[in-house]
Amino acid sequence: MRERLKVLVVYLKLLIPYWDKSILSLLCVGITVLFGMVSPLITKILIDYAYPNRDLYLLTFLVLLGVIIFLFNTFFSSVTNYLDIYIHQTLSIDLRNKFFTRILRLPLGVHREKQVGDMLVRVTDDIDVIVDTVAETIPVLIKTALQLVALFIICILIDWNLTLLAMIGIPLYFVQTRFFAKRFADIQEKAQKRESELYTFYQEKMSNVKTIKSFNQEIYETGRLIDKLKGVFRLIRENLFMGMFNSFADSAIVTLWTSFIAWYAGYRVITGYISIGEIMAILVYLGQIHQPFMDFGEVYKSVVQSFVSINRVNEILDAEPEAYKDIRTFVLYYIEGKVRFEKVSFHYPDSKEYILKNINLAANPGQITAIAGASGAGKSTILDLILRFIEPSEGSIYIDKYDLKQVSLMTLRAYISIVSQDVIIFSGSIRENLQYGRKDVNEEKMIQAAKDAEIHDFIMGLPDKYDTQIGEGGVGLSGGQEQRLSIARALYRNVKILILDEATSALDSVSEAKIYENLKKRIKDKTVIMISHRISTLNNADKIYVIANNKIAESGTFDELLAKKHEFFEFYQAHAQESEEEMKETMELLKFKKAIAKRKKEKTKAKKALKLSALEKKVLRMYYDEKITYAKIAKELGMEPYDITLIRKAAKDKLDRLKELEIEE
Amino acid sequence: MKNIFRAMLEQDMGKQAKLVEIATLIVFFLLLFVASWLWQFKIDITVPGPAGERIVIDQVNIFELLLSKK
Numbered sequence: 001m002r003e004r005l006k007v008l009v010v011y012l013k014l015l016i017p018y019w020d021k022s023i024l025s026l027l028c029v030g031i032t033v034l035f036g037m038v039s040p041l042i043t044k045i046l047i048d049y050a051y052p053n054r055d056l057y058l059l060t061f062l063v064l065l066g067v068i069i070f071l072f073n074t075f076f077s078s079v080t081n082y083l084d085i086y087i088h089q090t091l092s093i094d095l096r097n098k099f100f101t102r103i104l105r106l107p108l109g110v111h112r113e114k115q116v117g118d119m120l121v122r123v124t125d126d127i128d129v130i131v132d133t134v135a136e137t138i139p140v141l142i143k144t145a146l147q148l149v150a151l152f153i154i155c156i157l158i159d160w161n162l163t164l165l166a167m168i169g170i171p172l173y174f175v176q177t178r179f180f181a182k183r184f185a186d187i188q189e190k191a192q193k194r195e196s197e198l199y200t201f202y203q204e205k206m207s208n209v210k211t212i213k214s215f216n217q218e219i220y221e222t223g224r225l226i227d228k229l230k231g232v233f234r235l236i237r238e239n240l241f242m243g244m245f246n247s248f249a250d251s252a253i254v255t256l257w258t259s260f261i262a263w264y265a266g267y268r269v270i271t272g273y274i275s276i277g278e279i280m281a282i283l284v285y286l287g288q289i290h291q292p293f294m295d296f297g298e299v300y301k302s303v304v305q306s307f308v309s310i311n312r313v314n315e316i317l318d319a320e321p322e323a324y325k326d327i328r329t330f331v332l333y334y335i336e337g338k339v340r341f342e343k344v345s346f347h348y349p350d351s352k353e354y355i356l357k358n359i360n361l362a363a364n365p366g367q368i369t370a371i372a373g374a375s376g377a378g379k380s381t382i383l384d385l386i387l388r389f390i391e392p393s394e395g396s397i398y399i400d401k402y403d404l405k406q407v408s409l410m411t412l413r414a415y416i417s418i419v420s421q422d423v424i425i426f427s428g429s430i431r432e433n434l435q436y437g438r439k440d441v442n443e444e445k446m447i448q449a450a451k452d453a454e455i456h457d458f459i460m461g462l463p464d465k466y467d468t469q470i471g472e473g474g475v476g477l478s479g480g481q482e483q484r485l486s487i488a489r490a491l492y493r494n495v496k497i498l499i500l501d502e503a504t505s506a507l508d509s510v511s512e513a514k515i516y517e518n519l520k521k522r523i524k525d526k527t528v529i530m531i532s533h534r535i536s537t538l539n540n541a542d543k544i545y546v547i548a549n550n551k552i553a554e555s556g557t558f559d560e561l562l563a564k565k566h567e568f569f570e571f572y573q574a575h576a577q578e579s580e581e582e583m584k585e586t587m588e589l590l591k592f593k594k595a596i597a598k599r600k601k602e603k604t605k606a607k608k609a610l611k612l613s614a615l616e617k618k619v620l621r622m623y624y625d626e627k628i629t630y631a632k633i634a635k636e637l638g639m640e641p642y643d644i645t646l647i648r649k650a651a652k653d654k655l656d657r658l659k660e661l662e663i664e665e
Numbered sequence: 666m667k668n669i670f671r672a673m674l675e676q677d678m679g680k681q682a683k684l685v686e687i688a689t690l691i692v693f694f695l696l697l698f699v700a701s702w703l704w705q706f707k708i709d710i711t712v713p714g715p716a717g718e719r720i721v722i723d724q725v726n727i728f729e730l731l732l733s734k735k
Contacts, residue, residue, distance in 0.1 A: 020686065021682065021686070024686055024689055024690075027693070028689065031693075031696070038731065041731040041732070042731070044731075045730055045731065049710060049730075053710075053711065053712045053713065054713055055710070055711055055712075055719075057709070057711070058708065058710070058711075061708060061727075065703075065727065068699065072692070072696055075692055076689075076692075079685060079688075079689045082682075082685055083682070083685070086678065086682050089678075090678075157732055158734070275734075278734070
């Protein structure tokens with residue numbers, strides 16, 4: 001009972017922001033209830049006074065009064081409807097906004113526990129039930145209570161004897177309503193759970209259609225869906241049968257009760273205690289009592305059912321969000337980007353098994369630091385720790401000199417960009433996707449980021465270029481193109497720490513090498529941490545940490561680790577047995593690298609050949625900077641003016657060629 | 666009619682709700698005014714006399730009449 005009262009207080013609190021509209025709506029409800037009471041009284045006066053006395057004046061007056069009441073009643077009912085819908089809609093927006101914001105702020109652990117389908121049911125169905133209860137059911141409850149009180153008072157005024165007898169049926173009605181309400185609440189709880197399972201099922205299957213098709217499991221999955229739907233259908237039937245029993249009990253009680261009252265009222269008229277007009281009015285009122293009681297029963301049941309939904313929504317709203325943990329934290333204004341793990345261990349709170357044990361590593365600015373290891377070794381956990389999606393069980397992680405625990409979460413993540421294997425591309429234009437997470441727009445930098453991610457040429461080939469719509473209803477992108485776009489988005493953010501989690505797994509080795517070539521030019525003051533199990537990717541790293549058996553087995557450069565012939569060597573050998581196609585790719589990669597090296601060599605040679613002699617430099621300086629004529633230069637250097645013109649021309653040609661080479665680079 | 670409907674739809678919901686509140690309060694005061702006038706307005710309750718004329722037997726306001734017992 002106390003629990004339910006608490007929930008009612010929560011409901012009333014939800015109405016506080018709309019207190020003015022709620023009060024006005026309540027006032028309008030009160031007026032319409034009073035107007036609803038007047039018609040039977042007018043009928044009573046017509047029967048008892050106007051008709052027997054042939055009073056045309058009274059008849060006209062009462063009809064005019066009826067019209068006025070009708071006009072006022074229509075106005076106040078419309079206002080009630082308008083205000084109720086206004087409160088309903090704004091409350092729905094407010095509550096969904098609050099809920100969605102909280103979901104996004106919850107730690108990843110909570111998201112891992114809850115299934116997506118379950119969250120969807122909470123944000124849609126459960127919130128709908130709460131909003132319906134607060135904005136519609138509670139006003140109906142108040143209206144019903146007002147109607148009952150008004151009916152009771154008027155009936156007492158007409159005939160207290162008959163009214164008190166009529167009240168005897170009320171407790172019986174309440175007992176049966178309470179009996180059914182509890183059962184309806186149980187069914188509601190089971191139904192919401194089943195709905196959540198169903199949503200999760202849809203979400204899971206629809207995002208894994210490829211796997212289902214590849215395993216030929218279409219018929220099996222359809223069968224599973226039908227089983228689940230049968231479960232929901234069973235609950236709907238349970239609800240239906242319970243409703244039928246409830247409706248029968250309702251009707252039986254109300255019919256027996258009103259029949260008895262009708263008989264007793266007739267007896268009172270026949271024996272001369274009340275007039276015909278009064279009995280007509282009282283019978284109309286008793287007929288009206290039936291509806292508020294039925295409404296009250298329905299409303300009571302939906303309020304009890306909504307307790308299930310409010311508990312489910314409150315579970316999320318009351319969960320502790322990430323940012324609240326940030327007490328006395330540093331706001332990072334500037335960082336160099338050095339990341340350091342000191343004796344870091346991690347295990348999930350509900351397990352004693354360590355995912356990582358005693359990890360020491362450092363990732364420095366200007367370097368690419370790689371983390372290698374077999375699947376499930378804990379590589380991605382390291383990234384989750386850096387981003388503070390999870391907290392270390394033991395040890396500390398530092399960013400420059402600051403312990404991550406003491407750093408404001410918002411500012412920490414503002415300095416980190418992550419490109420993960422599961423690329424998320426939002427529906428919208430390419431431009432919107434590239435600018436995601438950045439408030440300022442710099443077209444030039446955005447294009448440069450796209451060029452560095454080797455996606456610019458592809459974008460320029462699209463009909464609307466950077467404004468081409470992608471995602472749902474737009475141009476479809478391949479896995480590789482999505483990864484490039486995701487890399488471009490991270491590069492455009494231009495942050496201090498760039499995390500690449502198998503970021504180039506869908507790219508061929510040549511494209512990957514090109515991207516890393518571009519990346520190396522950009523990372524002079526940036527820390528790059530990457531995870532990969534591709535040898536070609538790891539070859540780009542300045543330092544590699546190899547994780548095995550939940551700890552760092554060894555570290556060093558690519559060549560050092562191969563020379564050690566330990567874990568990494570084994571890892572290398574295992575991956576070296578590549579398919580023919582991969583070998584072909586590797587060969588292409590080597591060719592590409594050789595071509596780059598050859599071009600570099602040629603350029604260096606060409607640059608050497610184009611080096612200016614001391615005489616040429618002197619001639620250029622005197623001619624261009626000091627603006628001295630050929631004749632004077634020739635005189636000063638003891639040469640012929642014609643020779644000076646030849647030297648100047650040759651030197652100018654050399655300079656132009658050097659410029660061209662630099663541009664090519 | 667169409668224009669009024671469109672104008673109502675295009676109006677800002679918050680401003681519209683405020684206007685509705687103000688209009689409701691005005692109509693509420695109008696209702697109070699009508700009710701107070703009805704309170705003061707006495708209705709003649711008449712019965713037909715022997716020569717067909719109307720004989721006033723009582724003068725009551727509408728509220729008294731509605732809640733009266735015969």
